[in-house]
Amino acid sequence: MIKLGVVYLLLGLVFAAYAGLSALDRNNPKRFGNAAFWGLVAASFLAGDRLGDLGNGVLVVGLALIAGLGQLGRGRPATTSPEERKVLAARFGEKLFVPALALPVVLVFGLVVLKPLHIAGQPLMDPKQAPLVCLALAAVVAVGLALILLRQPLISPLQEGRRLIDTVGWAALLPQTLAALGAVFALAGVGKVIGDLVTHWLPMDTRAAAVAVYCLGMAGFTMIMGNAFAAFPVLTAGVALPILIRRFGGDPAAVAAIGMLSGFCGTLMTPLAANFNLVPPALLELPDRYAVIKAQVPTALLMLLANMVLMYVLAFPR
Amino acid sequence: MLTLLGVAVVVVGFAARFNPLLVVVAAAMVTGLAAGLAPLAVLGALGKGFNDNRLVTVALLVYPLVGVAERAGLQERARTLIGRFRNASPGPLLVGYMAFRQITAAVGLISIAGQAQTVRPLVAPMAESAAEMRLGELSDETRHAIRAQAAATDNIGVFFGEDIFLAFGSVLLMVGVLASSGVTLDPLRLSMWAIPTAVVAFVIHGARLMLFDRALRRRATGIAE
Numbered sequence: 001m002i003k004l005g006v007v008y009l010l011l012g013l014v015f016a017a018y019a020g021l022s023a024l025d026r027n028n029p030k031r032f033g034n035a036a037f038w039g040l041v042a043a044s045f046l047a048g049d050r051l052g053d054l055g056n057g058v059l060v061v062g063l064a065l066i067a068g069l070g071q072l073g074r075g076r077p078a079t080t081s082p083e084e085r086k087v088l089a090a091r092f093g094e095k096l097f098v099p100a101l102a103l104p105v106v107l108v109f110g111l112v113v114l115k116p117l118h119i120a121g122q123p124l125m126d127p128k129q130a131p132l133v134c135l136a137l138a139a140v141v142a143v144g145l146a147l148i149l150l151r152q153p154l155i156s157p158l159q160e161g162r163r164l165i166d167t168v169g170w171a172a173l174l175p176q177t178l179a180a181l182g183a184v185f186a187l188a189g190v191g192k193v194i195g196d197l198v199t200h201w202l203p204m205d206t207r208a209a210a211v212a213v214y215c216l217g218m219a220g221f222t223m224i225m226g227n228a229f230a231a232f233p234v235l236t237a238g239v240a241l242p243i244l245i246r247r248f249g250g251d252p253a254a255v256a257a258i259g260m261l262s263g264f265c266g267t268l269m270t271p272l273a274a275n276f277n278l279v280p281p282a283l284l285e286l287p288d289r290y291a292v293i294k295a296q297v298p299t300a301l302l303m304l305l306a307n308m309v310l311m312y313v314l315a316f317p318r
Numbered sequence: 319m320l321t322l323l324g325v326a327v328v329v330v331g332f333a334a335r336f337n338p339l340l341v342v343v344a345a346a347m348v349t350g351l352a353a354g355l356a357p358l359a360v361l362g363a364l365g366k367g368f369n370d371n372r373l374v375t376v377a378l379l380v381y382p383l384v385g386v387a388e389r390a391g392l393q394e395r396a397r398t399l400i401g402r403f404r405n406a407s408p409g410p411l412l413v414g415y416m417a418f419r420q421i422t423a424a425v426g427l428i429s430i431a432g433q434a435q436t437v438r439p440l441v442a443p444m445a446e447s448a449a450e451m452r453l454g455e456l457s458d459e460t461r462h463a464i465r466a467q468a469a470a471t472d473n474i475g476v477f478f479g480e481d482i483f484l485a486f487g488s489v490l491l492m493v494g495v496l497a498s499s500g501v502t503l504d505p506l507r508l509s510m511w512a513i514p515t516a517v518v519a520f521v522i523h524g525a526r527l528m529l530f531d532r533a534l535r536r537r538a539t540g541i542a543e
Contacts, residue, residue, distance in 0.1 A: 007376055014382070041375075048369040054358060056365030061343055068340035080389050089391030089398060096395040099387050100439065103380065104430030111426075132376045135429050139379040143386060150390040160385025164434070165378065170339050176374045177342045183367025184346040184360065185324065188353035193321045224325055229488065233495045241499050252501050256492045257481065257511035264477045268470075271332050275374065278338070280433040280469035284442055286462050289335065295463075295470035299523045303478070306518045314514065 002125040007136040012045030017158045018165055022075050030073030034166065037066045041173060060177060067170035075166045077159035092150060099146035106141045110134030168282040174274035178226050185225065194221055195234035204239065207248045208312060214239045215308045218259050219266035219300075226272030228263025235259070244315070254315035262307045268300040269293060324349025380435045388439055396440045397447035406448040408464055409531025412471045413524045415441055419475025420516060424482035433472060442468040453538035460534065467530055471523065478519035481512035 019039035025031045040062050048056060066072060080088065089096065111134050117124040125133045143157045165172055185191065198217045204210040214235060221231035240259055244250040267273045270293070277293050288294070324345040331341030343364070350360025384392075400406050422430060429435075442465045449464055450456055456464075480486050484505050496503050 004373060004376075007379075008372060011376060011379060014379070044369065045372060045375075048372060051365075051369070053362035053366040053369075056369045057361035057363075058365070060364055060368050061361070064337070064339040064343040068337040080391075082394075085389075085391040085394045087391075089394035092390060092395070094395075096387065096390060096392050099383060100392065100435070103383060103435060104427070107430055108427065129373075131429065132373055136376065136379050139383055142383045146383060146386045146390070150386070152386050152390055156386050156389055157382035160389050161382035162385075164381040164385050170337065172378060173375065174338050174342070176368060176371050177339055179371035179374050180364050180367030181324075181328075181342045181346050181349075183370070184349055184363050187363050188321050188324070188349045188355070190321050190325065190349065193319070224328075229491055232488075232491060236495055237499065241496075241501070245501070252496055253503055253507035254511045256496060256503065257508045258515060260488050260492060261478065261481060261512060261515045264481075267477065268473060271338070272328065274338070275377070276433075276473045280437065280472075281466070283433055283438045284462075284465040284469060286465060288462070291462060291466040292469045292473070295466040296473065299470070299474055299519075299526055302522045303515070303519055306522065307515055310514050310518070314511075 001122050002133055004126070004129045004132060007129075007133055008045045008048075010136060010140070012042050012047075014158070014161065015039075015042035015045060018042075018162045021077070021158060021162055022166075025075045025077065027076040028073045028166075030071055031075070033066055033071030034073055034075055037063060037072055037170075038165070040066075060180065063170075063173055063177070072169055073166075074169070075162055077163050079160065079163060088150075095149055098149055099142045102142040102145050103138045106138035107134050110137055164283070167285065168279055171274060171279050171282045174278060178272055178274055182225060182227070182230055186230070191221075191225070191230060191234045194224065195238045198235065199238040204243050207244075207316065210239065210243045210248065211308055211312045211315075214244060214255075214259055215262035215304060215311060218263040219269075219304050222263040222266030223270040223272070226267075226270060226274075228260055228267055231263050231266075232256075232260055248316060250311075250315045251317060255311065258307050258311040258315065262304055265300040265304040265307065268296040320352040321349065323352045377429065377432070377434070380432075384434055384439050392439050393443045396443045400444040400447045401451060403448075404451075406444075407452060407531055408445040408449045408467070408534065409527045411445055411448055412441070412468060412527045415468075416471050416475040416520065416523060416527075419472060420479035420520060423476045423479030424516070426483040426485060428476060428480055428483075428486075431472070433469060437468050437472050441472070449534060453534065460537070463530075464534075467527065471527065474519060474523050478512075478516045482509045482516060484509050 015038050019035045019042055022031055023035035040059055044059055114124055115130045202213045204213050217235045218231050222228045225231055240255050244255050245252050271278055281289055281291050327345040327348050346364045347360055445464050445468050446461055481488055489505050489508050492508055493503050493505055
């Protein structure tokens, strides 16, 4: 059975290559900082399960220190110039889209055809981990296709991947680090404290007030914790179940679904949802770290209002 | 109440634009110590959380593909492609992308597109190029505004589409949480109730994109006059 372990091994080898190529990159004055940073990431993926909790903790501190002390530079692997790219684009034409399209095609093929397969009574891949396993498979197949079809040098996936990962820099590891902070928050009971504050201090005597507390609470709590999944159990147990569903007779499915989507409005407004909000500005080379959040805030606030209205109108059938 | 000190560290640290990785480590230490844990226990909890969440980083495996395709001219080709449509404009283009994102996410195809695999190499260059065809040379500020809108549209499209998919994580979480309190939910009904919000999201963000488009044109003609 194919599990995430194989994917981690692949990712670890890729990061080890980034580290090695970084160390050799004389165009980057901070090349050893980059080598150490990506080397630590490689160690996490290759040996994370053997490092022990404390070892992994030291690894995280190491990453934070390298990034925080400004030791992460930007590698400059040899690549094609803008002029060369224009010429190549004209030569290859629509062929250029084939590898990019191969990614979703192989991914869907994996999920539809490979995932249900069984070999000797065993499923081919762990059903829970199938989306990520298939994504990794699709990425590998598409890179192979790009190398052959676009006649690119064999080293180019690693050098070009390094070019992009250096563009993103420390932000690439922020989502995983924030998820680790979420685990510490959970251990310390941060969620419960906030949940108690919300339920004890906010008025919920009318249906409208209770709807507002639940939806605004989901959004606000999500902004603090970085994702709606941490907020949902706390506020649903504290507000939705006792007040909206039991006291005011709300439809549980409508209350829960619209409550979760109110949480998503919070996700759009917080830097703690780093993979959605902080990695893209780095990838798009925007000077303002918060540019994407700023573009999302008006939509998020309007959607939050819309969710409250939808819940108030649709979730109470009587 | 002391437990919330770590949250304060996060808020202040991000607002003051310290390096977020450092902010996160500091917040974890403060939270753990405030909750009465030993320093090494907090470090261990942080390390365990980091190791358990490695799957979050798997999406970076698409970078080599994107980089190789860019090396061979993918961004330039995307610009040429949009040039064939004389009437192309960033607003309608992004509205179309949002519809695609919402619909595919609703049937579970979430990672067939994304910030690395589609927004950077395809959608953002196409939107910039469409704006250039109409407005001529763009200022850096305009260019950055268009890119930020492209990234925002990707997020909004996915967020308000994925909850319609039955097997999506949040749907399963909702079923689980309510089941533990004795309320049985049919996942199908949960996904149905995600549809009204999805429609409203399309209308609201679509309208904002069309207004953004109009503002771009106004700005351009303002400069020309």
